[in-house]
Every structure is written in structure tokens, then in C-alpha cells.
Amino acid sequence: MTGSPHVRRPATLASLAAELGVSRTTVSNAYNRPDQLSAPLRERVLEAARRLGYPGPDPVARSLRTRRAGAVGLLLTEALSYAFRDPGATGFLEGLALACEKAGTGLLLVPVSPEHSEVDAVYQAGVDGFVVYSVSEDDPHFQAVLQRPLPTVVCDQPTGIAGVDRVGVDDRAGMQTLGRHLVELGHRRVGVLCMRLGGQRHDGPADELRQKNSSYSVQRERLAGLRDAFAEAGVAWSDIPVFERFEHTTDAGAAGTAQMLEAHPDITALVCTSDILAVGALGEARERGIRVPEDLSVAGFDGIPEADRLGLTTVRQPFREKGREAGRLLLERGDRNTPEHLTLPTELVPGTTCRELRQSGEFFSGW
Amino acid sequence: MTGSPHVRRPATLASLAAELGVSRTTVSNAYNRPDQLSAPLRERVLEAARRLGYPGPDPVARSLRTRRAGAVGLLLTEALSYAFRDPGATGFLEGLALACEKAGTGLLLVPVSPEHSEVDAVYQAGVDGFVVYSVSEDDPHFQAVLQRPLPTVVCDQPTGIAGVDRVGVDDRAGMQTLGRHLVELGHRRVGVLCMRLGGQRHDGPADELRQKNSSYSVQRERLAGLRDAFAEAGVAWSDIPVFERFEHTTDAGAAGTAQMLEAHPDITALVCTSDILAVGALGEARERGIRVPEDLSVAGFDGIPEADRLGLTTVRQPFREKGREAGRLLLERGDRNTPEHLTLPTELVPGTTCRELRQSGEFFSGW
DNA sequence: ATGAAAGCGCTAACAT
């Protein structure tokens, strides 16, 4: 193997040209336009480069000149490292990476730590465009992205940003379908456990005002879909307790479930607005000796692999495709000016965690 | 929200300076050294910037000037997108991302698709250093990384590259511990299922020559550790069948297991050099009505979360810490010239998939 | 087929 100490750039295109007694153009052409010079001359250049340890044109200088960075930036919610623990984000990343590979484009993960609230990193990113994955409407990093004169595509949220492409799913319709499913099974007294609705930490009941004012449209929409479904069955939304959790982890799901069950022990079903939370709910139920689905039905949203393994009733959404489409939208945009909006399909996945209410005629009135 | 059509850079530092009738330095200082100019002047500059839609200094131009890209490049085996499906790689990424966040550095995923074998992407990457995750010794992309005059840290493999930092685990010792564990349980007739040993697709038996010539030191070392352990028990390595799989998936693990069991139905234990393969082995065993561990013991290596859930006997290695350390090595290197080599600890995790051989005195001789 | 000239947009000495 090779093995230089990797110090400082030992040669430049200019020094190489000088050494060889040719012009910079010629050296540049040797790398970028092999057809613009004779084969022997090109070989001479490349040989000299090898000898002098010239690693080829400096990418930054080239980018400045060509106005192409050859990379797209990715802005994620939360800390960057969180993305690798969230199955949804991971799936999205996989799809996006696929698109980047195909285009030979780099993928720059913009460092967003909770501590540093500076948006500096966004302004520092040498990229040709941005993909934004599911951030709050008022996320300062996102606002910084909008300042940069670069094409941008948003996945999921925020929605309705002028001049910006978006790919997502119909969260409201998806959740409505799930809600109807529960209604059909006879459930009328349900609880809802949702993800964070605001930037400030809040764990506990979320009233309707809070729901409505949420800066996360995905959560707003999912709640609205559920409301729609139960309204159809004559159940007022104000009668359905909604609990919120700031963290998106199974632990948070468990804690939220505990809180819900203590406050509302009479619910027959617990709907979680994400599978992660639902997985936590299943754990908490087991912990408490509550049988699912005999004593309590549990449903999620997302369709992550673990949901599948556990037989969780959920709504599946195509994470990988969202990533692929986001990449495609960014990388294959011609000189389109009009923003595109892509809505991918979701699918109700009935599992084994929701049961039909038969005996307890109390809440069942279908006969 | 904002919402400009995001076209071309509308203004530059120079045009802003001209507009304001100040020097470029002053504008530059307004962004980079607020203490170098009066507050009112700075505000005037920033206000004009807002008015003209100047998004702040161009990151590429700044990088060229400062010789800092503010990002580290990451080179992964396989396709970039594969990394997001491999739990080990994901854990590593999480740790690395953590380190990057902390340093406010971007993380550029270098696009490496199987199709494009061009190493172009490596030369195009505007980064301050590279992290290389577990690639083959003769990987052309890796060779390209070595050409770039940048600090580089390798995780796992290849080993022994001059002038390059490395972080990894003692794969040989880890596997030796696992081997001894199996020996103590009485296993003498074992089969081994390992990951790819070369760049060419090969699925099936791997003879000793092939093992020895493998361009993947991690696999070489793990096999050697197993050999050591069984040699201590008087079992010749040549008596232990080693099967190789090119793909690293549970399906490949299942297929390899099938092949192994057909060729060597008499083994009492199957050692896989990765948990992914072992998970596949468990599936295949179930498929065939072979009880684990009653009829067959199965062991893995890595300690991925799923192994934990399944109670797989394995050797756990600290993926996240490897990522963190790799980042630290790259980002916090002073002006050190001597390469550092970090070896993190592994831990034997006895699960429920390996049993002690009692009855079948045939292979047991401990009393 | 090769070269000369003109920047890409910015920062960092070094003045003043």
C-alpha cells in the first residue's frame, strides 16, 4: 500500500505546468478533457503529477470556478446522530443515498446539534441544493436554508413553503383510514399518544389549542385524520384524550402510555401517531399485565420493520421512496421554476394488536 | 415563511461593498469578525445584505481562501445506501455523527456505487479529512483517498497502512474467546460461515489458501482467532469447514447455512463471523425444523441489537464508540505526525443459542 | 493542439 504522511498539498496545477513547461490549460485539460490534447502529452502530465505527488485539481478551487459543489446538503431534525437511530429517517436516508449514488453526488450531513443553535453550519455548507427532512416550521436551520439561493426539497414538513419542492404522504387520510378501522372494530373510547407538537419540551395532555397551534404539520394532520374518522362515528374529538411526548423513543412511548392509562383507564384502544411510540406502548402494557389486544388495542403509524415483526396494526408509508423521490426532485430538476409536490401512498396494515369489541356491548352498537 | 424562487446568487460580497461604499474587508468583517467594526456600521452592512438578498459569504469561496472545508468525508464499503441497512455501520455512523456535531463539522458521504467504479467522487470531495469504514485493502476508492493529501483514519480495515490512524477491535482475540467458549461447551465438530473474503463474488467453501489471501483483514483475523481456540483443543483447522458468502444479509446467512448443513450435517455448532449471517442461520434452522440450541448451536459476532433480542451468543463490539473515536482522531488531531492506533474492547455475550454438549459423548470428553 | 488572460468570491496581512 501507499502511505505518505499526508501533509500539505505538495503541488498545484500551476506548479506542475511550470515544471513541465506547459500552460495551466494543458494540465487542466489532461484531467478534464483528455480529448483536447495528444495522448503522449497527457501521459507526460500524468506521469509528472504522480512523480510530484499532485493529487489532481483541488476540488474546492474547481467548485468555485465551476459553481458546482457536487454535493447536496441534508438537514435533519434533532441532532444529526439521532437520524441513525430512527428507522424512518434511516429508510429515508437509504433512498436518498441511492439517488445520490446514481447521480454521483455527495451527501453532506449538516451538523445540527441541540447545543449549538447557531445556524452557521447551514451557511458553511458547500452544496448545490438542500434536502430538508421533517423539521419544524420555525426551525432556524430551515430558515437559514431558505436564505441560501439554492434549490430545496422538503420531505414531510414543513408544508406550503413557497418555491420549494415537497415530497410526503397524506398523513391525514392515512390516519383517517386507521381511525375508521378502529371505529369499525367497535372502538369509541380511545386515547391518543402523539409526538412533540412544539419546540419546547412538553410531556402530558395536549389540549385542542395546542394541537391546532403545533408547528409540526405531520402531527397536526394525523390528529386531524383521527378526528375526522371519529367524528363520522359521532365521537366528539373533545372526548378523546391526547397525550404528547417530546422525545421520540420507545421509552417515551412507554411513559406516555403509563400516563394515559392512569388518567384514562377506561379506553379500549390507544392510537399512537408513530410506531416507535406504539412499540413503547406495547412494552408498557406487558409491564402492567395488560393484554394486547384482549384488554387494550394498540395502533401505530409509519410501518417500520419492528412494527412488522411485532404484528402492530399501523399505517405504512414508503420511507425509502420518499428519499429516492426527494433526491430525484433535487438532482434531476431541469430548469423548472415551478415547485413540485409529490404525495406518496400509504397503506393500512391491520396487525394483531387491535381486536374487535364484541362482548362489551357498552361501547359497541353495531347490531 | 420566506419563499424566494431560489435562483442564482443575487449579490456578492464585492457588490455589497460597492453598494455601501465600503471596502470588501469591512463587509467580510461584518460576518467573520464583528469586533473589528463598529456596531452601527455592521448593522448597516447586514441590513443592506438583507435588502439585496445577499446570503452571506459564499462557502466555497471561503473554503478556497481559508483552506478549510468544514467537513469530513466518509468512505464506506459497498454502495452508500447499504450502510443504512447494516446495523453495525449505522451504529458507527451515529458515533461519527456525534463527533461531527460536537465539532460543528459536516459529514460528507462519498457516493460509491457498485456500477460506477470511477474514483472520481473521492477526488471531488471538498473535505478536510477522510474516515474510511471497513473497506478492502485493494479498494480503488481507498487508494484514491490515500492520494489526497489529507489526514485519514481507518476503521477496522485495512490495517497497517502507513501514516494513517486506525480504530478497531481485536477481532482475533474476540473470536478466540468465542471459540474457547464453544470448546468449553464441548463442541469439536463445528462449521464456520464467514463474510466475503475477496472482491469477486464467491459463495461456498473457502479453503485455507483463500482464507489466508483474503483482502479483508477483519475476516482473516476472526477466522484466525477461531483457529487458535480450536487448535488449543487439538482440533485441526483443516477439519473445520469454512463457507463464505458474498452478500452480507440474513438471506445470505440462511443460504450459507443450508449449504453448510447439506455438506456437513454432523456439525454441532455453526459459528458465523457476523450477527447478520447468524440471524439468517437461525431462520434457516427454524425452517428446517432444526432446534437451536438443542440440535445445533449458533454463534455470531458483532453484538447488533437484533442479536440481543434473539438471545444470540455473540461477541459484542462497540460500534458507536468506534465512530466517536474515529471522529475524535480526525477532528482533534493537533499537529501530530505519528499515526495513532486505537483498539477498543470486545465482550463475549453468552446467549441462549449455544448449549453444552452432554449426552452425545461422541464429541465430548470432559469428564 | 496549446497558450494567455481573466476571473470565480472570498480572506488575511499589512497599512492607515
Place this chain on the structure above:
DNA sequence: ATGTTAGCGCTTTCAT
């Protein structure tokens, strides 16, 4: 506290 001067390393017309 602000301005002047020199590039960072490269690509790209446009000549020859």
C-alpha cells in the same frame, strides 16, 4: 476602525 493589496487553485473563452 477601515481600506489596499494579494492571492487561494482552478477553468474557460478566445487566440494562435
